[in-house]
Amino acid sequence: MDTSAPSGLGEATDEPPELDVHLWFLNLGTIHMGFAPEKEGIFIFKHTNYVVESKNRQCTVVRRYSDFCFLLGVLEKIYPFRMLPQLPPKRLGVADETFLGRRLRGLTRFMNALIRHPVLRNNPLIVSFLTEPVEFATWRKNTVISTEDEFASLLPMSAVLARQIPANIKLQLELIKRRLPGSIEYYRGMVHVMDRIQKRIETNAADYTRFSLALNALADCEKQCHVEECYSCGQLSQGYNKIGSHTSQSSLLLEEQGIAIQQGVVEDLKRHRDLLVSLLELLQRRDRNNFFFLSQTLTKRIESNDIKLKNAQASVTSGPQDVNPGQFESMTEKLASSIAAEQDELKTQEQRSILLQHTLWMEIMYYHKNQAQVAIMYQNFVHEQIKTSQRLTDNWSSLSPLVHDLPMESNGFS
Incomplete structure (x- = not known):
């Protein structure tokens, strides 16, 4: 099997090629990833396998981190002047759950970046990576993988392509290159801040759970008053349970909000940050x-x-007579x-x-x-915030009449 890379430039015409962005957005594939049930290897040298699921291709494969490294290495040779995504870093020694979770999310962004690119998504090697059911290292041994860069198949080049390039292409590239470092730093800062917000929400959710448990325990502790004919203390005790139940519900809502932020706006910010980094690295390769x-x-x-x-x-026509003309x-x-x-x-x-x-x-x-994806990111973020705020408001509002019915007159505790 030959995995030569197809060209992404299409047929040469006098009209500039257009990215069919509307169709592209509609057909964006999504890669879902998770951990394989068991690690492979011996003792401390065990490695983690990843389940890679492609919804569009309706297939699921298992891959190692080294398989992703091999894939990127080949793509760097075929597409030296395309925006290639970054891989999450390696780690020597035993990796903890936090590191593995970050790596899983990084690998997921890596694969989604590949299949969302209008040219890279059709590369035969990427298709095989997502569809070959056998172990990828085994498949590689039996496959001829071409690393010829994408320009080789386009030579000799049609003269039309030169006329399609905008006259101000150098100015556009320079303007982009000038602002990219600042944009990347701002996105890194926003990722850091949103991570902190998400962690505070998780902490608040945990504190609400603790408060709820304490209220329920208090209700059990104080359900019987030392005054035999006191009904008010019993009502308070029942109220503790109701307040605890609503507090527990708020904890669940905050947990869901934290997960939505982590899987939503945080990952979206990282995705766009990674896109900017890929573009900056591309321009740096161009300069080299x-x-x-x-x-x-x-x-x-x-x-x-x-x-x-x-x-x-x-010298042949006017040289010395003793010189050998054949030389x-x-x-x-x-x-x-x-x-x-x-x-x-x-x-x-x-x-x-x-x-x-x-x-x-x-x-x-x-x-x-891709700037359109930024708008979608914030639309989704605002929608999630409104939904959670409304659900929290409804939860506390439904508790309001219950707490107002609790005994408040001091005569009731005589």
Whole structure:
């Protein structure tokens, strides 16, 4: 089986290619992940397996962390100028539950970023990663995996692509690059703050549970008054149970709110933060690429060999009689052949440079369209806050008449 990467540029036309964003948003796949029931390995060297479920493809596979590392390594070779997501970090030694939970969420964001990208999602290796039922290391041994970069299949390039690139592409890239570091830091700060908010909600939920348990215990302790004919203390005792029940319900609502925040706005903030980091790393790779310098080197070499060729040709016609003409003819043939090969290579590098610009343009279009997901994130966050606030209000409102019916007259405790 060959897993060569398909091109994401499509057919070349005079009209600029458009991302069908509406259709793309409607068909966004979702990857769900969890821990496999049992760890594999021996003693302290046991490793965690992850269950990867693709709803759109209706398949479930089991993968190791090293499988994700291999996948990213191949994608980095095929798509050097695409926004590739980051993997959560490795850890030496025994990993605790907190670390494994963070890694699971990080791997989930990694896979969802891949299948939401309009080009990467169709890569055959990613499809196999999500669908091959066997152990991935075993599948790799029996599969030819191409690591040829995506530009190779597009050469020779259609001249139309060059006309599709906006004239201000460099300015757009520079503006994005200038603001990315600040945006990333702000998102990191917001993730940190929202994490703290979520933890405080969890703490409040736990405190409400403690208060509820204390009230129920108090009701049991004080259900019988030392005054034989006292009914008010019994009513108070029953009221403790009712207040405790509503307090316990508030605890459950806060727990649900904490989970919703963790799985919702916190993960959404991290997803967009990861997108910004991927774009910044892409632009940094662009700055390190040697297309321009290689073209300069080839141009200088062609000019130098062209001068040598002219000198050699002149020597053939006007050189000394005792010089062997065949020697100069052989030299001119080698120089001419070298110049032709270098001119072909220069043309290839120039075309790759255009493909690079075109790919970068497509990537920043994709990044820009993702701003719509930010709006959706805050809509969902506000909706969840309203829903929880309403449910908490309803819970306390239903308790209000009960506490107002509790005995308040001092004569009742005479």
